Amino acid sequence: MSTPLLKVRDLRVHFATEGTVVRAVDGVDFELRAGETLALVGESGCGKSTLARALVGLNPITSGSAELEGRTITGLTRAAMRPFRRELQLVFQDPYASLNPRFTIAQTLAEPLLLHGKANRDNVDGEVCELLGQVGLDPELRGRYPHEFSGGQRQRISIARALAVEPRLLLCDEVTSALDVSIQAQILDLLRSVQQKLGLSYLFITHDLGVVRYIADRVAVMYVGQIVELRDTESLFESPAHPYTKALLGSIPRVSSGPQAREPLRGEVPSPARPPSGCRFHPRCSLAFERCPKEQPELYPVGGGMSRCFLSQ
Amino acid sequence: MNEELLRVRDLSVTFATRERSVRAVDHVSFDVRPGEVVGLVGESGCGKSVTSLSILGLHEQPAARVTGSIRLGERELVGASRAELREVRGNRVSMIFQDPLTSLNPYLRVEEQLAEVLELHKNLRGPAARARMLEILSQVGIPGEERLRAYPHQLSGGMRQRICIAMALLCGPELLIADEPTTMLDVTIQAQILELLRALRLERKMSILFITHDLGVVSEICDRVIVMYAGRVVEQARTRELLQTPLHPYTEALLQSTPRVDVPRGGSLHPIGGLPPRLSADRLEECAFAPRCPRAREGCRNGEPALSSAGGERLRRCIVPLAEMTAGRS
Numbered sequence: 325m326s327t328p329l330l331k332v333r334d335l336r337v338h339f340a341t342e343g344t345v346v347r348a349v350d351g352v353d354f355e356l357r358a359g360e361t362l363a364l365v366g367e368s369g370c371g372k373s374t375l376a377r378a379l380v381g382l383n384p385i386t387s388g389s390a391e392l393e394g395r396t397i398t399g400l401t402r403a404a405m406r407p408f409r410r411e412l413q414l415v416f417q418d419p420y421a422s423l424n425p426r427f428t429i430a431q432t433l434a435e436p437l438l439l440h441g442k443a444n445r446d447n448v449d450g451e452v453c454e455l456l457g458q459v460g461l462d463p464e465l466r467g468r469y470p471h472e473f474s475g476g477q478r479q480r481i482s483i484a485r486a487l488a489v490e491p492r493l494l495l496c497d498e499v500t501s502a503l504d505v506s507i508q509a510q511i512l513d514l515l516r517s518v519q520q521k522l523g524l525s526y527l528f529i530t531h532d533l534g535v536v537r538y539i540a541d542r543v544a545v546m547y548v549g550q551i552v553e554l555r556d557t558e559s560l561f562e563s564p565a566h567p568y569t570k571a572l573l574g575s576i577p578r579v580s581s582g583p584q585a586r587e588p589l590r591g592e593v594p595s596p597a598r599p600p601s602g603c604r605f606h607p608r609c610s611l612a613f614e615r616c617p618k619e620q621p622e623l624y625p626v627g628g629g630m631s632r633c634f635l636s637q
Numbered sequence: 638m639n640e641e642l643l644r645v646r647d648l649s650v651t652f653a654t655r656e657r658s659v660r661a662v663d664h665v666s667f668d669v670r671p672g673e674v675v676g677l678v679g680e681s682g683c684g685k686s687v688t689s690l691s692i693l694g695l696h697e698q699p700a701a702r703v704t705g706s707i708r709l710g711e712r713e714l715v716g717a718s719r720a721e722l723r724e725v726r727g728n729r730v731s732m733i734f735q736d737p738l739t740s741l742n743p744y745l746r747v748e749e750q751l752a753e754v755l756e757l758h759k760n761l762r763g764p765a766a767r768a769r770m771l772e773i774l775s776q777v778g779i780p781g782e783e784r785l786r787a788y789p790h791q792l793s794g795g796m797r798q799r800i801c802i803a804m805a806l807l808c809g810p811e812l813l814i815a816d817e818p819t820t821m822l823d824v825t826i827q828a829q830i831l832e833l834l835r836a837l838r839l840e841r842k843m844s845i846l847f848i849t850h851d852l853g854v855v856s857e858i859c860d861r862v863i864v865m866y867a868g869r870v871v872e873q874a875r876t877r878e879l880l881q882t883p884l885h886p887y888t889e890a891l892l893q894s895t896p897r898v899d900v901p902r903g904g905s906l907h908p909i910g911g912l913p914p915r916l917s918a919d920r921l922e923e924c925a926f927a928p929r930c931p932r933a934r935e936g937c938r939n940g941e942p943a944l945s946s947a948g949g950e951r952l953r954r955c956i957v958p959l960a961e962m963t964a965g966r967s
Contacts (some may be wrong), residue, residue, distance in 0.1 A: 367823035367824070367825065367826075368794070368823055474912055475681075476912075495663065502679050504850065505680065505850065505891060505894050505895050506680060506890065506891065506894045506908060507908075508894070508896075508907035508911035509894035509896070509907065509909070510908040510909075510910075512896065512906060512908075513906065513908055519730065531824070533821065533824075533898045534895065534896035534897045534898050535896045537896065537897070537898055537900065537901070537902055538896040538904070538906060540902075557902050558902060559903060561898065561901070571825060572824060572825065573898065574828075575824040575825045575827065576824055576853065576898050577827075577828075577831070577854045577856060577857040578853055578856060578897070578898065578899055579852050579853050579855075579880055579892065579897060579899075580856075580858050580880075580897075580899055588825065588828040588832055589825040589828070589829075589964075592795060592796075592826070595825070611644035633932070
């Protein structure tokens with residue numbers, strides 16, 4: 325079997341606050357194959373963004389490891405991390421906050437090109453134009469500033485900046501959440517076509533399961549710092565195994581049916597500072613039995629993936 | 638006959654900026670009947686929130702020029718005095734917003750925020766006010782006195798939105814304006830809040846004007862839908878009809894560009910190319926959606942089409958023949 329592009333082993337990111345430890349990411353394992361899109365889904369505070377930020381070194385890792393094609397990228401010094409930064413690029417949710425308002429688009433895109441030696445002073449302008457063409461923007465606009473662009477156009481610029489250094493893996497953190505649906509569809513299409521052209525892999529973080537079904541090959545569902553289900557996209561949507569995944573899918577309003585008779589999930593997501601004993605979902609689970617609060621379930625194999633539930637054992 | 642609770646006619650809202658005038662809402666008309674949930678749907682900048690703020694008279698004058706008519710029962714709200722508006726706000730019409738944290742005062746406990754409403758509007762104090770607060774909190778699914786002592790930051794997002802709903806309901810309004818009330822919430826919490834609003838509406842026979850960009854949410858809670866684009870109403874229909882057979886290409890495009898959980902992978906999205914038009918106060922020379930419309934034709938460039946009947950209560954602002962819009966649909 326070929327080495328996966330990204331291999332994450334028992335990764336933990338804990339934050340110490342006054343007297344308590346917030347276990348934001350608490351033992352996460354997964355692999356990402358080359359050319360694949362893996363979606364990381366879950367509700368606010370489940371740890372999905374913390375995980376992505378930890379992978380690029382923006383959050384300190386407490387324990388565990390991550391490897392990029394067999395080379396460890398965790399626990400490195402800034403200098404040692406630098407070559408990997410090129411291969412791993414992060415695109416953020418808010419295209420208003422992630423572009424420097426005082427830089428023209430040409431300056432924004434030239435910076436990474438020059439910094440990583442992808443271009444020199446003489447040919448950088450041509451490279452910038454090519455990047456803009458790649459994300460569907462008119463290169464003539466490169467002298468303009470971010471405020472002259474719409475949200476969707478800014479997100480295209482953010483994507484162009486990430487692509488500038490020819491990464492292997494793009495970590496997309498809610499990249500379409502701030503956009504209107506008609507524009508979101510444009511960006512999703514762009515990401516798909518860029519992937520086909522360049523053979524990129526995506527770790528796609530989102531709370532929108534409609535987007536997941538459209539773009540992902542596989543899905544990891546997180547709950548209170550852990551992966552509770554990891555499946556092929558179609559298996560997950562057709563036959564969710566974990567009770568939390570079922571509840572999540574059941575909560576989504578659907579265009580095709582009227583008001584659904586459903587039992588909304590009771591209560592709220594527990595704090596990662598005080599995760600429940602045993603299975604972290606047991607206090608809200610309608611199927612919980614005596615074993616659930618006592619023992620922590622592992623990830624058990626189910627069709628097309630794994631599920632962290634005793635009922636999947 | 639006057640069966641409407643809210644009757645909006647030819648509402649226009651124009652903002653004057655230094656360089657030009659922007660008409661954010663352009664001759665919008667619609668009704669909300671007693672006990673009805675009406676969805677106001679569209680993307681950023683379509684005018685849905687500006688419309689709803691006009692109902693409460695919340696635009697800064699004179700920067701915003703509001704014309705047309707908004708009648709709540711017998712009372713005209715456009716041009717109403719501050720005193721008249723104060724009588725309406727909170728008592729007859731109240732509003733909840735997208736971000737419950739910014740709509741609550743961070744320095745006040747829940748109890749103090751609720752007490753203020755009762756004191757100002759109902760002249761209710763002391764034990765009577767407290768009893769009313771506890772009653773309303775239990776109605777929004779927050780039992781017990783403990784939460785009354787909490788500050789907003791001590792509550793979760795879903796809980797804060799419940800508090801906002803409780804505050805909005807304290808004076809028993811006839812109309813609740815809900816501006817994207819679940820947009821910032823997680824889906825499982827969104828489902829809880831939608832269920833709460835559905836139950837409250839039945840219990841209190843209250844009307845809701847529900848502003849959202851999410852057609853899934855519309856499908857869950859709205860009886861009728863008004864679709865807005867570039868400050869105009871482009872389609873109006875009962876929810877099922879609109880979602881099953883959209884009669885305006887914009888509604889159709891909106892549906893086709895929404896990624897759906899119930900459509901297997903490999904299904905295609907159809908993004909709407911381009912961007913919405915820059916709004917101005919001038920008359921349009923063509924249909925506002927024509928530059929982005931996949932069904933646009935020669936006639937679409939000859940002035941803006943009127944909002945016209947498409948059978949029964951359905952309205953649409955489009956010249957594409959109905960048969961063409963419904964072809965291939967059940």
